[in-house]
Amino acid sequence: MTPPRPAPAHRRGAAVHRAVLKATTELLATEGLAGTRIAEIAARAGVHETSVYRRWGTRTNLILEALSDRLDTELPLPDTGSTHEDLTTFFTALAGFLTTPTGQSLARLALAAADDEPQSVQLRNQFWTARLDRARILVQRGIDRGDLPPDSNPEFLLEALTGPLHLRIMQRDQPAGHAYVSRLVDLVLAGARSAPPDSHTRSNR
Structure with missing residues (x-):
């Protein structure tokens, strides 16, 4: 044989x-x-x-790649036809992930001391840039539908949604369920729609 x-x-x-x-x-x-x-x-x-x-x-490089792979699996990008529902679904899933041991490790790694090796700091920045780039389609669809002003800054809107979740879950140890995320999305979308046109172009400065 x-x-x-x-x-x-x-x-x-x-x-x-x-x-x-x-x-x-x-x-x-x-x-x-x-x-x-x-x-x-x-x-x-x-x-x-x-x-x-x-x-x-380095250990940091490995953990960042492992978490990146896990996040892309845990957080699919919804396409419901509604900008509000897409963002609410995605960020509710993110909030849930941040309460898991793996998600908490990710948040702690993101806040790691600034004296890390320069390569690890660069990779950590690349990690978060890649996560924002992946999720920006949720905002871009809203722009294409006419739900948001055409000059809206997707990165700025995503940061406006992500920051409060990290603060509420990781710093204040408070829940962030669907109802909370929905209200947060309402607030951010309302602000984007009512902002003066030139504020969208200034939001990344």
Whole structure:
């Protein structure tokens, strides 16, 4: 009987990559940010620590990629035909995610000390920029529908919604359910619709 052929190197590499990301998110969920260390991640994924360091360089880089992968799965982009409903659905899901151990790890990582390695700080900024870029379609659809002024700044509106959620959940330990998020969306959309035209172009300065 012919023995099975070994998997190609790139396929084995992809499997290891997935295993490490999965191990990272599992540890974040059970042990929190402080307990998610490279040694434990490597052991859970069944790989050598050197392989993890060679691919990601630092623990922060690895955690950011794992969280990015998890967020894209946990927070799909709704398309209900209503700008208000799309934003309410998305940010209610985000609020729910932030109450989980993994979400709390993400928030703590976002507020990590400024003396991190420059590469990690840059990657953290890239992480949040990518999250905003991904969600901006929710605002752009509203502009295309005529729900929002054509010169609305999607990034500014998304920041206006994200900031209060982080404050309420992470700093004040208060719930942010569907009703709260819906009122917040009402407030932000009303402000965007009533703002003077030139304020939209000045909102990113």
